[in-house]
Amino acid sequence: MEKLIIRNFAGIHNLEMELGKINLLLGPQASGKSVSVKLIYFFKSLIKDIGYYSSNGKTFEEINDLTKEKFYRYFPPHTWNKEEEFRVEYYQNGYWIKVIQTRNQEIDIKYHPKIKALIHTGISIFENLKTSLDQHQIDESLFFIEFNNKFRKYTHKTGIKYPHINIFIPSGRSFFSYIQANIFHFIQNNIPLDPFLVQFGSIYERSKTLDYQKNIHTRHSKDDDIFHYLLNRIINGKFVHINDKDIIQHKDGRAVEMLYASSGQQEILPLLVILENQFFNPAANLSTKLFIEEPEAHLFPKAQYDVVKLLAHVFNSGNHYQYFITTHSPYILAAFNNLLYAGMLEEKLSAKQDIYSVIPKGEILAPGTIKAYELEHGGHLKSIMDPESGLIDQNVLDTASEDIAEEFEKLLQLEFAS
Numbered sequence: 195m196e197k198l199i200i201r202n203f204a205g206i207h208n209l210e211m212e213l214g215k216i217n218l219l220l221g222p223q224a225s226g227k228s229v230s231v232k233l234i235y236f237f238k239s240l241i242k243d244i245g246y247y248s249s250n251g252k253t254f255e256e257i258n259d260l261t262k263e264k265f266y267r268y269f270p271p272h273t274w275n276k277e278e279e280f281r282v283e284y285y286q287n288g289y290w291i292k293v294i295q296t297r298n299q300e301i302d303i304k305y306h307p308k309i310k311a312l313i314h315t316g317i318s319i320f321e322n323l324k325t326s327l328d329q330h331q332i333d334e335s336l337f338f339i340e341f342n343n344k345f346r347k348y349t350h351k352t353g354i355k356y357p358h359i360n361i362f363i364p365s366g367r368s369f370f371s372y373i374q375a376n377i378f379h380f381i382q383n384n385i386p387l388d389p390f391l392v393q394f395g396s397i398y399e400r401s402k403t404l405d406y407q408k409n410i411h412t413r414h415s416k417d418d419d420i421f422h423y424l425l426n427r428i429i430n431g432k433f434v435h436i437n438d439k440d441i442i443q444h445k446d447g448r449a450v451e452m453l454y455a456s457s458g459q460q461e462i463l464p465l466l467v468i469l470e471n472q473f474f475n476p477a478a479n480l481s482t483k484l485f486i487e488e489p490e491a492h493l494f495p496k497a498q499y500d501v502v503k504l505l506a507h508v509f510n511s512g513n514h515y516q517y518f519i520t521t522h523s524p525y526i527l528a529a530f531n532n533l534l535y536a537g538m539l540e541e542k543l544s545a546k547q548d549i550y551s552v553i554p555k556g557e558i559l560a561p562g563t564i565k566a567y568e569l570e571h572g573g574h575l576k577s578i579m580d581p582e583s584g585l586i587d588q589n590v591l592d593t594a595s596e597d598i599a600e601e602f603e604k605l606l607q608l609e610f611a612s
Contacts, residue, residue: 196286198237203280204229204273206573214565216509216517220527220578220590221569227520228365228487229269230569232390234518235362235485236268237284237291241312241349242357248316249341251324257313261303267389271299287353308352319344358480358514361397361468364390365487368460370398371440371452398464401471402435417556421473421507424500425466428493429459433466458492462501465489472508481514490523502529506557524591527566527578531586533559538584 196213200206206226211217213234219227240261247257274280279295289306296302305313323340326332332340349356369391426432431442431450440452442459452460465486472482489505490498509515521527536553537560540546549558566578566586578590 199283202278218566359482362485367464371460461492485518495525498525499529
């Protein structure tokens, strides 16, 4: 079982969240959704960090200090609760990692014996390979390849999950269109940027120029056609990267640079580029964790549904995907619910093609795939999955529209009473 526990951190008083394959976190603004997902990202990245640090000759103490520095960078002390000390705990496959606040706004990181052994093993692998390198028993160009092979083999043997790819896709993605045109302004003025934006910006720029396009032309399937149809429908055109410029080609012949594109196109394109890369790049289908903030931002409800369909296509393209998605949108939840319901019917009914005529096979989600939660102010977390149906609770989906309809009904009564 995989689980996150938060006590008295960043406005969240008491939270326990069991994690699944697709994790949806609904809630109002400033309720702690983003903090929760960022904490999961921090913990999931730690195993890979240990490998990176130890492959560069760091000691146990140095690795621990670097991990603390990363926590401070992701979660600055001014965001912590002032009155009470916090603790954050992450559990998976019988091991755990805990971050505990000590006095004077400092933290202590506690490692399960398995993780301590992993750190020491990484250090030992480095020292043995360094000896072999000094004795010319291995080529320098093979050093890191050998290290990674041995380190991953150890994690596999001990049951520690090694995340090959962790991608955090933050909200505010339209910012990348602006920063691309004003990068020297940021450099010259030494303007500090959110570390999650910086990390994703680097991944996004690489993804735009990856040669996964050749894979598109060497494979062809109905799922591929549906994927591209949905992608182009969402951005109302076709995205191309020409001469270091990001351009959307519209059906009417216009070629619009991203800086001048609509807010919806600017916000969604970075997410779509990552999804397209994941879908068409076979090498990307290795233990990939996607952390996505507000996929619905600046999108019409129909386009929101299309984004969820793309997410389902990517999820079904490999066996090792895991999603963590924050949202304000009931449309996003309803869309996932439809795909989950189709998965239940696929197991239950014999007429599969009738189901596929409504929901294409590549978009169907298997029962038990989703865990959905609502996070309220103060960090109160509740599951919004209906235990009887296995679907997202319909009452949650209807709440917003019911409130609006109730007000409208009262206005109607006023009109006809006058």
